[in-house]
Amino acid sequence: MKRIGILTSGGDCPGLNAVLRGAVRAASSLGWEVLGFLDGYEGLLNGGDYVVLDRKITTGIMAQGGTILGTTNKGHFVAKVGAGDKMAVPAAVIEESRATLAKLGVEGLICVGGDGSLTTALQLCEAGFKTIGVPKSIDNDLEATATTFGFDSAVACVSDCLDRLHTTAESHKRVMVSEVMGRHAGWIALHGGLAGGASIILIPEIPFDLDKVAEAIMRREEAGLKSTQVVVAEGARPKDGRQMLHVTGSGEYKLGGMGEQVAKEIAKRTGKETRTCVLGHIQRCGAPTVKDRILGTQFGVKAVELIQQGKFGHMVSYQNFEVTDVSIAEAVHRLRLVKPDSQMVQMARAVGISFGD
Ligand code: F6P
Numbered sequence: 544m545k546r547i548g549i550l551t552s553g554g555d556c557p558g559l560n561a562v563l564r565g566a567v568r569a570a571s572s573l574g575w576e577v578l579g580f581l582d583g584y585e586g587l588l589n590g591g592d593y594v595v596l597d598r599k600i601t602t603g604i605m606a607q608g609g610t611i612l613g614t615t616n617k618g619h620f621v622a623k624v625g626a627g628d629k630m631a632v633p634a635a636v637i638e639e640s641r642a643t644l645a646k647l648g649v650e651g652l653i654c655v656g657g658d659g660s661l662t663t664a665l666q667l668c669e670a671g672f673k674t675i676g677v678p679k680s681i682d683n684d685l686e687a688t689a690t691t692f693g694f695d696s697a698v699a700c701v702s703d704c705l706d707r708l709h710t711t712a713e714s715h716k717r718v719m720v721s722e723v724m725g726r727h728a729g730w731i732a733l734h735g736g737l738a739g740g741a742s743i744i745l746i747p748e749i750p751f752d753l754d755k756v757a758e759a760i761m762r763r764e765e766a767g768l769k770s771t772q773v774v775v776a777e778g779a780r781p782k783d784g785r786q787m788l789h790v791t792g793s794g795e796y797k798l799g800g801m802g803e804q805v806a807k808e809i810a811k812r813t814g815k816e817t818r819t820c821v822l823g824h825i826q827r828c829g830a831p832t833v834k835d836r837i838l839g840t841q842f843g844v845k846a847v848e849l850i851q852q853g854k855f856g857h858m859v860s861y862q863n864f865e866v867t868d869v870s871i872a873e874a875v876h877r878l879r880l881v882k883p884d885s886q887m888v889q890m891a892r893a894v895g896i897s898f899g900d
Pocket residue numbers: 554616657680681682724725726777797798827
């Protein structure tokens with residue numbers, strides 16, 4: 544019997560369990576055994592921390608958010624910080640992992656993660672590990688795949704929250720500013736804001752001018768529309784300013800606070816009562832949408848197929864409505880950003896959405 548491994552790494556997102564279930568089912572049909580390593584790559588250390596994943600254990604998990612294997616975006620395997628700085632995973636860590644996989648007889652390792660975790664997968668691959676990548680990100684910012692699972696669920700969450708916020712915004716005739724996730728790319732803000740009926744969407748790719756934001760609100764006011772919904776990506780920044788970073792209790796730099804900043808400036812410039820709502824991790828949790836369940840399942844099945852074909856060093860990718868693959872080396876370090884002149888942005892402008900520019 545062939546034995547393969549799978550792990551989930553980086554920030555969790557809806558659809559991870561669908562990938563696990565899909566991979567386990569596809570592997571079981573081939574008569575293979577699947578070891579699920581716990582807490583991302585960390586499970587490869589200390590001789591291996593894993594559970595045997597079978598059809599029984601993975602039954603009923605598809606509709607659950609998060610990952611039954613646990614995950615981390617810290618630890619011994621971090622190969623990338625933010626969008627740029629790359630680091631080498633220490634040689635001792637790589638050798639310890641190699642020994643674990645050899646001892647357990649694991650013949651292929653499926654690494655499910657975002658750009659940072661796939662950078663680790665690439666380093667393991669370069670060190671001779673038989674790795675397969677599966678892209679994951681609610682931010683949907685990987686160039687090598689047309690979409691990632693998790694994104695649709697995050698957008699559905701934002702849209703649902705805006706639907707709710709409309710009622711209070713209208714009742715009080717207020718400006719509601721919602722800060723959403725999206726460090727480098729504004730996909731969640733753009734799609735979520737559009738679906739939720741926002742009038743102003745501020746994204747990292749289009750630096751904004753607060754006077755323009757205020758003008759858009761006052762134009763609505765003059766037209767008798769007394770409430771306005773503004774969506775701000777956490778990575779958005781003003782034309783003459785920077786992204787907002789804060790330090791967490793554990794000393795990490797995280798984006799956050801731009802929503803509050805924008806709200807304050809709007810209140811100052813328009814005199815309107817303004818409130819901020821930070822959607823935060825709500826966007827990353829809960830049940831995956833139907834689309835993410837299907838995409839996750841497809842990605843899991845494809846990863847097993849890639850092992851079967853011996854296509855190590857490759858990553859599952861979604862292109863032209865088909866699940867296919869690309870080399871991990873080609874896929875990492877290439878962010879997919881919103882193009883300011885894209886059809887999507889133009890159509891948003893056509894329905895009256897302002898990007899504050
Ligand atoms: O990359 C996904 C993401 O959800 C970002 O949008 C967000 O900035 C970050 O992860 C939050 O990470 P953490 O869970 O460590 O706070």
